[in-house]
Amino acid sequence: MKLFKISPVVFLVLALAACGGYGSSKKKSSEGTETTIGGVMTKSHGTKDVSGETGKVEIDMYDNYFEPTVLKGKPGQKVTLELKNEGKVTHNLTISGQSIDKDVTSGQQADVDVTFPQSGTLAFDCKYHKSTGMVGALEASSY
Ligand SMILES: [Cu+2]
DSSP, rough: HHHHHHHHHHHHHHHHHHHHHHHHHHHHHTTEEEEEEEEEEOOOOOOEEEEOOSEEEEEEETTTEESSSSSEEOOOOOOEEEEOOOOSOOOEEEEGGTTTTEOOOEEEEEEEEOOOOOEEEEEEETTTTTGGGGGEEEEEEOO
């Protein structure tokens, strides 16, 4: 009968330990690091290598950041970004050099075709929340 009393406690401890493990393994390595994109200081919400991607590449929009924040691709690579607004307000993706200025209202999604730069990084931003750090970048891989 003693064993019966102990086992629920043991179960609870194991469950808590499992929760902690799940949370930390899900976190991306570059997440939370401060970075400056296009002269705007922001907190990174991840970097994703899409150089092997042939389909659509998803970027989630939150209040107020892009996830992932930085996409890495081949120089000159063309990709279709699937913008998903998971936030409560309207967000936007602007790349001035590529005539891209796309609004996405809350809960909606939109596709935009973008081209990676030949070298270095190309900044993009949400024109409504750029001042609060809602920026991201397309980064050309150097190999
Ligand atoms: Cu925004």
